[in-house]
Amino acid sequence: MSTELEAKFKLDSHDVLRDALRACGAQHLSTVIEENHILDRNDGALHHAGCALRVRGCDTCAGTPKPDTLTYKGAKMKSRFKSRPEYEVHVSSARETLTILQNCGFAVTLSFQKKRESWRLDDCLVELDELPILGLFVEIEGPSESAIQTAQDKLGLGDLAHVHRGYVGMLADYCRDQNVSDRVIRFQCSQGPLT
Numbered sequence: 221m222s223t224e225l226e227a228k229f230k231l232d233s234h235d236v237l238r239d240a241l242r243a244c245g246a247q248h249l250s251t252v253i254e255e256n257h258i259l260d261r262n263d264g265a266l267h268h269a270g271c272a273l274r275v276r277g278c279d280t281c282a283g284t285p286k287p288d289t290l291t292y293k294g295a296k297m298k299s300r301f302k303s304r305p306e307y308e309v310h311v312s313s314a315r316e317t318l319t320i321l322q323n324c325g326f327a328v329t330l331s332f333q334k335k336r337e338s339w340r341l342d343d344c345l346v347e348l349d350e351l352p353i354l355g356l357f358v359e360i361e362g363p364s365e366s367a368i369q370t371a372q373d374k375l376g377l378g379d380l381a382h383v384h385r386g387y388v389g390m391l392a393d394y395c396r397d398q399n400v401s402d403r404v405i406r407f408q409c410s411q412g413p414l415t
Contacts, residue, residue, distance in 0.1 A: 224293065224306040226361040227368050228383040234337070234348045234356055240375045246341040250283030254334045257318055258388055259326040270295035272388065273326065277314030283338070288314040300365055302384060332391050332405040344371040351387060352407050353394050 231237065241248075255277040260266045266273055272293040278286040287310040294305035311317045318328070337348040344362035351357070358377070362368040372378055395403045 222306055223303060224361065225299065225301055225303045225368065226359050227301045227372060228357055228359045229377055229380045230383055231356045231358055237348060237358055237375060241339050241341060241346060244341055244374050246339045246346065248283060249338040249340055250286055251281040251337045252278040252286050253281065254278050254336055255314065256332050256334060257328050258330040259321055260329045261325060262327060275314050275317050290317050301368055330388060330392055330403045333407055341371050343367045346371065352405050354387065354390055357383065
């Protein structure tokens with residue numbers, strides 16, 4: 221088990237942040253389009269416990285290919301930043317993993333795409349995220365609050381307010397408010413089903 225520890229910020233543009241990353245000597249790792257599928261039991265047991273089960277597939281646009289993953293996230297822990305237990309394994313096929321879980325009684329409750337640009341800055345992973353509906357964000361994930369704060373300050377994000385809600389919660393609210401019954405959120409130019 222590892223502990224996910226991250227800070228998230230809403231941005232108007234990624235351009236200035238990319239320049240800051242380059243100026244700090246950060247290393248670009250990859251740019252991918254993710255297909256994220258959130259699963260739960262029919263009674264919503266995981267959601268009600270504050271936990272999450274996710275299957276993620278990635279199409280790599282640039283950099284090192286990212287593997288498909290199966291991730292379980294536990295309930296949030298008390299922290300200045302977003303912190304929760306996390307178990308993650310690489311899987312050979314997101315599609316086959318979804319099929320296995322669905323045959324074990326889990327159902328997909330939300331599917332969404334995300335464009336993610338990953339950078340390594342010191343001990344932190346800096347993710348430039350773009351999501352349909354929600355827009356642009358940056359997540360800084362690191363081994364400690366002090367490491368995240370240092371990266372945040374280096375990148376000129378020290379004055380920005382943290383976004384404490386997850387993408388899943390924000391997109392689920394959008395689906396509810398806009399009566400999106402299939403709960404599939406994708407970029408306008410995307411074709412075909414999310415699998």
